[in-house]
Amino acid sequence: MSHDHDHDNELDPFAARVRALETILSRKGLIDPAAIDVIVDTYETKIGPRNGARVVAKAWSDPAYADWLKRDATAAIESLSYTGRQGEHMQAVFNTGDTHNLVVCTLCSCYPWSVLGLPPVWYKAPPYRSRAVIDPRGVLAEFGLTLPATTRIRVWDSTAELRYLVVPMRPEGTEGWSEEQLAALVSRDAMIGTALAQEPQQAGEPA
Amino acid sequence: MNGPQDLGGQMGFGPVAPERDEPYFHAAWERRALGVTLCAGSMGAWNIDESRHARESLHPADYYSSSYYQIWIKALETLLKRHGFVSERDLKAGEAIDAAATPKRVLKAENVPAVLAKGGPCDRPMAEPARFKAGDPVRTKNFNPTGHTRLPRYARGKRGTIEAVRDGFVFPDSNAHGQGENPQWVYTVAFDGTEIWGEGADPTLTVSIDAWESYLEPA
Numbered sequence: 023m024s025h026d027h028d029h030d031n032e033l034d035p036f037a038a039r040v041r042a043l044e045t046i047l048s049r050k051g052l053i054d055p056a057a058i059d060v061i062v063d064t065y066e067t068k069i070g071p072r073n074g075a076r077v078v079a080k081a082w083s084d085p086a087y088a089d090w091l092k093r094d095a096t097a098a099i100e101s102l103s104y105t106g107r108q109g110e111h112m113q114a115v116f117n118t119g120d121t122h123n124l125v126v127c128t129l130c131s132c133y134p135w136s137v138l139g140l141p142p143v144w145y146k147a148p149p150y151r152s153r154a155v156i157d158p159r160g161v162l163a164e165f166g167l168t169l170p171a172t173t174r175i176r177v178w179d180s181t182a183e184l185r186y187l188v189v190p191m192r193p194e195g196t197e198g199w200s201e202e203q204l205a206a207l208v209s210r211d212a213m214i215g216t217a218l219a220q221e222p223q224q225a226g227e228p229a
Numbered sequence: 230m231n232g233p234q235d236l237g238g239q240m241g242f243g244p245v246a247p248e249r250d251e252p253y254f255h256a257a258w259e260r261r262a263l264g265v266t267l268c269a270g271s272m273g274a275w276n277i278d279e280s281r282h283a284r285e286s287l288h289p290a291d292y293y294s295s296s297y298y299q300i301w302i303k304a305l306e307t308l309l310k311r312h313g314f315v316s317e318r319d320l321k322a323g324e325a326i327d328a329a330a331t332p333k334r335v336l337k338a339e340n341v342p343a344v345l346a347k348g349g350p351c352d353r354p355m356a357e358p359a360r361f362k363a364g365d366p367v368r369t370k371n372f373n374p375t376g377h378t379r380l381p382r383y384a385r386g387k388r389g390t391i392e393a394v395r396d397g398f399v400f401p402d403s404n405a406h407g408q409g410e411n412p413q414w415v416y417t418v419a420f421d422g423t424e425i426w427g428e429g430a431d432p433t434l435t436v437s438i439d440a441w442e443s444y445l446e447p448a
Contacts, residue, residue: 030256030257030258034256034258036258036299036302037256037257037258038323039302040258040261040262040265040302041258041261042320042323042324043265043302043305043306043309043315043320044261044265045323045324045325046315046319046320046323046324046325047265047268047269047309047314047315049324049325050314050315050325050329051335052268052269052272052314052329052332052335053265053268053269053335053336054268054335054336054337054338056337056338057264057268057336057337057338057340057341058260058261058264058265058268059264059338060338060341060342061263061264061267061268061341061345062260062261062263062264064341064342064345065253065263066253066254066260105346105347105348106345106346106347106348107345107347107348107349108348109348110348110349110350110351110352111350111351111352111395111396111398128235128236128237128381128383129234129235129236129237129281129285129379129381130234130281130284130285131297136348139253140253140263142247142248142251143248143251143255143296143297144245144246144247144248146297147242147245147297148236148239148242148293149242149243149244149245149246150245151236151237152236152237152238152239152240152242153240153242153245155237155238155383155425155436156237156238156383156425156426156430157431158431158434159431161245164244164245164246164247165245165247171433172433173433174433174434174435175431175433175434175435176435176437177434177435177436177437178437179237179381179384179436179437179438179439180439181379181380181381181438181439181440182379182395182398182415182439182440182441183351183352183398183399183415183439184395184415184417184439211247216247
């Protein structure tokens, strides 16, 4: 697949359909094309999983913050100024030694945009949405994650307006790391529950 | 509705196939599709529940063969026609021919950061106390409404436990159809994997949903 995303194939009928719709709506004064540019720039360059990683790193470093995040995730996350659309009502769920959390939206593609950005294609597509609730271990195996048979799997189907952020366990061997160093170990997938936090040796020595 | 969107437990869709270093957009038109959808939504003619219902009302064959942004655009065309902003003639011609209804507002570029940062909270103050408390055993209703609902099929008629009482939230089953917000208490309800999937279920599995109060009965 081409990774040149700047230009559509002129023959792609769906690209033409979206362009026509945008033209109709802007000619009628119903939308401002410049507003679209700002929306796209926001989600392409400003809001993404680095937000969530910073929340996790702070929770790892600061027990009082972790406690606040557990009790009132919306307020604790807002204190880092991550707010807004599809993050209005947040819940943080913490992995432990015996429970692994996994988030899905079986009914559409609800996802915490304010802390993770736009969802990946697989999160919105039928294979993940159909299987996460019935065969989570099979799904995790496809991400290369095999958990001990005794680990309890907790799947959160976000069927209402609550949006879930998984707080993975802090890896061993990261004592004394700064929040910035810790955040680099936290991937988008770890905050959905399809991965664990990276081990320090995978990530290399902290800078 | 028992539509194509209600995917929990369905089989046959194949592997998840995560893409390494996936970009946010896979074509330039996807950027415009995101923006057009958000801008059109901000006109204030419909709410998120009506918009979700428009997406799940696509024919199942259409829904399953469309990418997510394609689903968004197809549903958006339905909503724009329903609310008088575009006509079938406009869409056929690809040009603005017919006059449009007047939107409540038009999102201008300079207001985008504030609008995105504010979001659209849908919690509402509740006059009545919550019917259930954490730890209560409950059973989800068994129903098959033809309109919008957020109780997935796999979790209907199942025994579970209230894990948390959340807040009052706009009730999508009525709000999607212009029948008012009618806020209800929302609860996180946890089910044993075996209660939902029966024989052969993963014994270590617990699945929770967030359920509006009217989806639940005492058990």
